Amino acid sequence: MAAIAAKDEQAAPSGRKGGPLxxxxxxxGWMLVFYLIPLALLLVHAFWSVDYLTIDRTFTxxxxxxxxxxxxxxxxxxxxxxxxxxxxLTDIAIAFPISWWLAKKVTSHRELLLMLVVxxxxxxxxxxxxxxxxxxxxxxxxxxxxxxxxxxxxxxxAFLYSKTGMYITFxxxxxxxxxLPLYTILDRLPDTLLEASGDLGGNGWKTFLRxxxxxxxxxxxxxxxxxxxxxxxxxxxxxxIGGSPGTELxxxxxxxxxxxxxxxxxxxxxxxxxxAIVIGLLLVANRFGALGRDER
Amino acid sequence: MNIANAIPExxxxxxxxxxxxxxxxxxxxxxxxxxxxxxxVVLYSFSATKVNAWPIKGYTLDWYRELxxxxxxxxxxxxxxxxxxxxxxxxVVLGTLTAYALDRYRFRGKPLIRFAIGMxxxxxxxxxxxxLLAFFTGVLGLNLSRWTIIIGHATFCTVLIVNNxxxxxxxxxxxxxxASADLGATPLTTFRRITFPLIRPAxxxxxxxxxxxxxxxxxxTFFLTGREKTLPLLIWGRLRRGISPEINAAATVIIxxxxxxxxxxxxxxxxxxxx
Numbered sequence: 355m356a357a358i359a360a361k362d363e364q365a366a367p368s369g370r371k372g373g374p375l376x377x378x379x380x381x382x383g384w385m386l387v388f389y390l391i392p393l394a395l396l397l398v399h400a401f402w403s404v405d406y407l408t409i410d411r412t413f414t415x416x417x418x419x420x421x422x423x424x425x426x427x428x429x430x431x432x433x434x435x436x437x438x439x440x441x442x443l444t445d446i447a448i449a450f451p452i453s454w455w456l457a458k459k460v461t462s463h464r465e466l467l468l469m470l471v472v473x474x475x476x477x478x479x480x481x482x483x484x485x486x487x488x489x490x491x492x493x494x495x496x497x498x499x500x501x502x503x504x505x506x507x508x509x510x511x512a513f514l515y516s517k518t519g520m521y522i523t524f525x526x527x528x529x530x531x532x533x534l535p536l537y538t539i540l541d542r543l544p545d546t547l548l549e550a551s552g553d554l555g556g557n558g559w560k561t562f563l564r565x566x567x568x569x570x571x572x573x574x575x576x577x578x579x580x581x582x583x584x585x586x587x588x589x590x591x592x593x594x595i596g597g598s599p600g601t602e603l604x605x606x607x608x609x610x611x612x613x614x615x616x617x618x619x620x621x622x623x624x625x626x627x628x629x630a631i632v633i634g635l636l637l638v639a640n641r642f643g644a645l646g647r648d649e650r
Numbered sequence: 651m652n653i654a655n656a657i658p659e660x661x662x663x664x665x666x667x668x669x670x671x672x673x674x675x676x677x678x679x680x681x682x683x684x685x686x687x688x689x690x691v692v693l694y695s696f697s698a699t700k701v702n703a704w705p706i707k708g709y710t711l712d713w714y715r716e717l718x719x720x721x722x723x724x725x726x727x728x729x730x731x732x733x734x735x736x737x738x739x740x741x742v743v744l745g746t747l748t749a750y751a752l753d754r755y756r757f758r759g760k761p762l763i764r765f766a767i768g769m770x771x772x773x774x775x776x777x778x779x780x781x782l783l784a785f786f787t788g789v790l791g792l793n794l795s796r797w798t799i800i801i802g803h804a805t806f807c808t809v810l811i812v813n814n815x816x817x818x819x820x821x822x823x824x825x826x827x828x829a830s831a832d833l834g835a836t837p838l839t840t841f842r843r844i845t846f847p848l849i850r851p852a853x854x855x856x857x858x859x860x861x862x863x864x865x866x867x868x869x870x871t872f873f874l875t876g877r878e879k880t881l882p883l884l885i886w887g888r889l890r891r892g893i894s895p896e897i898n899a900a901a902t903v904i905i906x907x908x909x910x911x912x913x914x915x916x917x918x919x920x921x922x923x924x925x
Contacts, residue, residue, distance in 0.1 A: 374755035378763070381744040381808065385766050388805050392785035393777070399784060409788070448683070451676040459673060469916065474684050476859070477908040478866040480882045481901040484889050485687030488694060488898075493703035495690065529684060579772070587774020590868060594889060605776050612780045612873060618788065625777060632773060 397629075399622035409618065417623035426602070431627055434604040437517070438585040441524040442532075442578050448525070449532040449577065454566075456533075457540035468537070475530040483591045486523040490514045490595070519595040520603075527591070528584050532577035535644075539573030540566075575635075575644035583632045604628060688905055695898035702893055713899040723900060726884040730865050733796060733880060737803035738860040742853055744804065745811020750845075752812070753819035770806035775869035778806060783873040794876040802874045803867060807860035814856030818849045818922055851922030858915040862908055 400417055403410045421427050456467060474482060489495045490513035497509040513519050543566070551561040589605035596602065604624060611621030698708035717723060748767060752760055770778050782802050786792045822845070830840040868882040875883060881904070888897055 374751035374757055377747045377751040377755075381748045381767070382763070384744055384808075385805070388782065388785075388801050389770055389778070390766065392781040392789075395789055396777075396781040396784050399788075448680055451673055452680040455673045455677040469912075470681060471684070473909065473912055474688065476862050476866075476912045477688065478882065478901070478904050480866070480868050480886060481691060481904055482687050484885075484893065484897075484901070485691045487889075487893060488690050488702045489687065491702060493701065495704045498704040526683060526687065529680075583772065583774050587776040588869070589776060590886070605774070608776055608780065609872070612783055618780075618784055621780060622784075625780065628774060629777065636772065 396622050396625065399619050400626055402619045404617045404619055407616070417620050418626065420620065421623050421627065427607070427624065430602050430604055430607055433517075433602075434586060435631070437521065437524070437603060438582045440521060441528065441585050442581045444521075444525045445529050445532040445581050446574060446578065448529060449536050453533050453536040453540050453573075456537050457543070458545070471530055471533050471537075475534075479527055480590060482527050483523055484594055486519065486526065487514065487594055490519045490522070515596065515598040515601070517596070517601050520591055520601065523591050523595050524585050524588070528581045531580040531584065535573040535576035535580075536570060537573075539570050543569055571642050572639075572644040575639040575642050579632070579635045579639050579644070582635060586628050586632065691898050691901045691905065695895060695902040697895050697898075700895060702895075702898075713895040716896050717899045717903070720896070722884060723881070726879050726881040729796070729878050730881040733799050733803060734861040734864040737800045737807055737864045738857045740800070740804035741807035741811050741860045742857050744808045745856065746815050746849075746853060748808070749812045749815035749819060750841075753816055764812075767812055768809045771809055775806070775867075776873075778802060779870040779873035782870075786874070794874055796876065796878060798874040798876070799871055799880070802870045803864040806867075806870065807863055810859045810863065811853065811856040814852045814859070814919070815849055818852035819845075821923070822848055849922070851918045855915045855918035855922065858911050858918065862911045862915075866904070866908065 399409070401413050401415070403412070403414050403416060421431070452471070456464065456471070460467060491497070492509045492511050492514070494513075496513055497506075500506040501509065513522075547565060547569075548561060551565045556564065587605050588603070589609040592601065592603045592606045596606075604627075608621050608624045608628075611617045611624065615621075693706060694702055695713055696709045696711070697706045698710040698712075699706075748763070752763065779802070782798065782805075783794075786798050787794060792798070826844055826848075827840055830844050831837075835843070866882060868880075868886060871880050871883060872886075879887070881900075885897060885900060888894070
């Protein structure tokens with residue numbers, strides 16, 4: 355693989371005087387042809403319609419209207435937003451203590467612990483999602499645990515094929531995406547600031563609310579955009595853990611339109627709100643410097 | 651873009667305050683939460699009964715025997731490996747070129763280029779998937795094949811190489827380039843003899859991550875796949891008929907392979923930083 359890179363670099367008429375364009379032509383051309391143009395064309399689909407099996411390319415706003423008026427789309431959209439918001443807030447709450455602990459309290463084996471946080475991200479998402487099916491099932495671990503501890507007397511079937519089940523699974527699979535940026539920003543937070551706050555009479559809570567929280571905002575936002583966006587677009591977890599009526603999320607409906615339902619224009623129209631919300635979040639995050647880490 | 655490197659680099663440890671017990675307890679519970687599903691999958695892959703009930707009644711290696719005799723699984727593994735290697739190779743070329751241009755040249759629009767390269771992993775995967783599906787089959791009139799999957803994977807893997815290589819390039823002193831030029835080397839020779847050997851471990855580390863991401867990917871792949879199935883798609887299809895212990899055995903093998911790959915990538919990153 356390395357050899358290919360070397361060969362290609364040689365092929366490009368490099369040299370700092372020539373400007374970066376010869377080097378960038380290939381990667382930017384690739385992104386343009388295989389990402390930006392397809393994305394633009396997808397959005398155009400939203401303004402077309404389907405006539406039996408062919409796509410009618412006359413401009414129409416019917417699909418866009420349908421997204422906000424025809425059942426079940428508005429309800430699904432709201433459900434997806436609420437789910438994404440709940441998962442994001444929960445992951446913030448879970449990620450804060452462990453990120454703080456890793457950044458400020460751990461004195462030994464920090465690298466190993468960080469690897470432990472990151473590893474689930476690189477192990478198959480599908481595997482981690484379906485594991486929850488085993489845990490949440492009627493005879494699964496959660497129910498057995500609840501019964502042996504006497505919290506419930508009968509198995510609860512509502513964990514699996516439900517919003518609760520999806521919520522737990524989402525919180526789990528996206529958690530490292532929240533911990534990582536949060537840890538990174540807390541790690542850079544100078545200890546002297548915290549001492550200063552303490553010296554000026556700020557107690558633990560005050561220091562957290564007035565110093566730590568505002569300064570960790572870029573990390574929180576970066577993590578939130580990832581978690582929110584991943585939840586908004588997912589259709590695998592809903593298909594494995596959801597699946598009963600009233601648990602559909604927008605990702606699954608979009609996937610159907612590009613699959614069995616075969617209505618690409620409607621599918622594209624359903625993607626528009628997802629894209630609008632995610633891009634809106636990105637802009638907010640960017641304002642607060644959450645994406646600035648890329649600059650190095 | 652938070653998955654730039656396998657592991658973020660810890661800052662040198664500063665003076666540490668006291669450790670509140672609740673913080674340690676909360677962190678340990680979080681680790682348990684992160685690893686519970688992985689442990690469950692591994693445990694049930696040895697379960698003697700077909701039903702995934704707790705507690706596990708007995709243990710067996712039968713599912714692994716069945717797994718290794720399953721021709722469909724092997725076909726899928728070979729297919730996914732091929733996709734991963736080709737997609738990672740393309741990403742290496744695209745990513746290294748981008749990282750080198752971003753590091754060595756001054757020009758406007760750098761944040762825009764970084765954003766464009768990172769878009770496929772910032773926006774939901776389903777967007778990439780359906781956009782490419784509509785593009786390949788609707789606009790270009792192509793059939794879906796292994797090549798449509800490879801193009802999709804290379805597109806979202808490139809950012810991993812860019813981030814890994816750019817991080818390494820920014821650590822290299824410019825004096826190396828200048829010394830090489832002073833000794834009469836052309837820019838090309840300087841890259842081949844000086845820069846490339848220094849960034850090679852970072853490229854390899856990024857390539858391994860790209861392969862891992864490609865090997866496990868399902869959200870984009872689902873829309874771009876033709877007749878042949880990648881391993882995650884095969885497993886997903888079978889899951890719809892219920893979880894068999896054989897699937898748990900397959901998942902355990904996937905977890906192990908991912909672990910080895912992540913450790914290898916980490917090792918190359920470390921190597922790149924110490925030489």
